[in-house]
Amino acid sequence: DQQVKQNSPSLSVQEGRISILNCDYTNSMFDYFLWYKKYPAEGPTFLISISSIKDKNEDGRFTVFLNKSAKHLSLHIVPSQPGDSAVYFCAATRNRDDKIIFGKGTRLHILP
C-alpha cells in the first residue's frame, strides 16, 4: 500500500522552461513533506520542504505547492537548468513520527 505516489517515472523538459514534478499521498495524517534530489552513484540530498500549515514554500528556483484537500504536492523548477537532471523523490512524515516515507521517484531530463 503505497502512501506516497509519484506517478510519472520520468519527465523531459527543455532547458529554460518550467519543470513540474507531482506527488500524491494517501495518509491524511502526513503533515510535513520533503523533496530530495539524487544524482547517479550519490546519496539523495535535501532540496526543499513544506509544512501542512503552508500551501507554498520557495527557495530560489524551487517552489513547492501543497494542496491538502487533494492530498497533492508539486515541485516547480524555474528556469530548468542542465544540472537539474536527476531523480527527484517526494517524501512525507507526521510531526513527531519517526518514519519518513518516500515515493518511487521521478527522473527529470533537462534537454538542451
Added chain:
Amino acid sequence: NAGVTQTPKFQVLKTGQSMTLQCAQDMNHEYMSWYRQDPGMGLRLIHYSVGAGITDQGEVPNGYNVSRSTTEDFPLRLLSAAPSQTSVYFCASSYSFTRLDQPQHFGDGTRLSIL
C-alpha cells in the same frame, strides 16, 4: 567534512553468506536510518534508530538486523544473504526525528549484489 560515511561502496556475496554494512556519522545526530533503493521501488525504510540503544523496524525489515551501541555508528547486518537483497543501500542521519526542519543527510550508498 565527512557527514555520513558508508562502507563498503560495493560488495558481492554468495547466497547464504552474512555481512555487515557499516554506517558512521560525525554530526552527533540522534536519528539514523537504513533504506534500500530498487529499480521502480524508490527508497524503502528497512530499520531506524532514534538514539543510542533504540532501534525499530521500517517497511521492509525482514532479513536484516541493526544495533545502535553508539551515537555515531549504525551497522546493518544481513543474516543470510538472498538474491532478493540485491540492492543499493543508503544510510541516513538527522539531528532528531522531532526536528523536521533538520532534514536527513544521506551517505553515498553501498551497492550489494547477491549471487
